[in-house]
Amino acid sequence: GQSLEQPSEVTAVEGAIVQINCTYQTSGFYGLSWYQQHDGGAPTFLSYNALDGLEETGRFSSFLSRSDSYGYLLLQELQMKDSASYFCAVPSDRGSTLGRLYFGRGTQLTVWP
Amino acid sequence: EPEVTQTPSHQVTQMGQEVILRCVPISNHLYFYWYRQILGQKVEFLVSFYNNEISEKSEIFDDQFSVERPDGSNFTLKIRSTKLEDSAMHFCAASQSGNSPLHFGNGTRLTVT
Numbered sequence: 165g166q167s168l169e170q171p172s173e174v175t176a177v178e179g180a181i182v183q184i185n186c187t188y189q190t191s192g193f194y195g196l197s198w199y200q201q202h203d204g205g206a207p208t209f210l211s212y213n214a215l216d217g218l219e220e221t222g223r224f225s226s227f228l229s230r231s232d233s234y235g236y237l238l239l240q241e242l243q244m245k246d247s248a249s250y251f252c253a254v255p256s257d258r259g260s261t262l263g264r265l266y267f268g269r270g271t272q273l274t275v276w277p
Numbered sequence: 278e279p280e281v282t283q284t285p286s287h288q289v290t291q292m293g294q295e296v297i298l299r300c301v302p303i304s305n306h307l308y309f310y311w312y313r314q315i316l317g318q319k320v321e322f323l324v325s326f327y328n329n330e331i332s333e334k335s336e337i338f339d340d341q342f343s344v345e346r347p348d349g350s351n352f353t354l355k356i357r358s359t360k361l362e363d364s365a366m367h368f369c370a371a372s373q374s375g376n377s378p379l380h381f382g383n384g385t386r387l388t389v390t
């Protein structure tokens with residue numbers, strides 16, 4: 165089966181940097197995605213890593229190490245609006261497309277002023 | 278930016294009743310999905326739909342569930358006889374291809390009493 169492990173909660177102050185880790189177990193690997201969700205609303209795609217290394221998109225970066233089955237989401241210059249749940253996700257072992265995602269349990273990020 | 282729209286935002290129904298959740302995906306997106314999220318838990322895949330037929334479904338998507346794209350724009354999820362455990366946020370999602378990020382709608386909160 166598949167499993168994804170990420171911390172349940174992280175807190176930080178405005179302007180700080182925070183890293184949300186995700187370790188995964190899958191029989192096949194087709195990339196690691198990150199989604200943001202505010203207050204139970206629509207999950208929003210943030211990033212996708214298929215290869216090792218760092219992908220940067222503005223204040224957010226995502227890193228992948230396939231040899232360690234590990235990735236992280238790095239949020240810089242934190243703002244209050246970044247308070248949300250962050251989910252790592254991998255394509256399902258049983259899926260034939262990358263759209264069938266298996267999500268982690270999510271990390272609730274709280275940003276304090 | 279084009280959005281996935283879902284109606285209604287909240288649906289309350291009695292156990293055993295049929296419900297239909299509606300979604301209008303982004304027009305140039307070819308793959309459609311339903312996911313659900315029980316309160317406080319992770320997002321779970323239900324079904325994917327491509328070329329007017331189901332391409333994949335999870336163990337959750339049993340005979341009580343069906344999906345349809347009746348008129349080329351709406352994408353619906355029907356639950357024939359709702360159970361208490363169907364109470365969840367149901368998200369519709371769309372992607373341009375089978376390997377593209379998912380765009381989620383704002384969800385329909387289904388409450389079964």
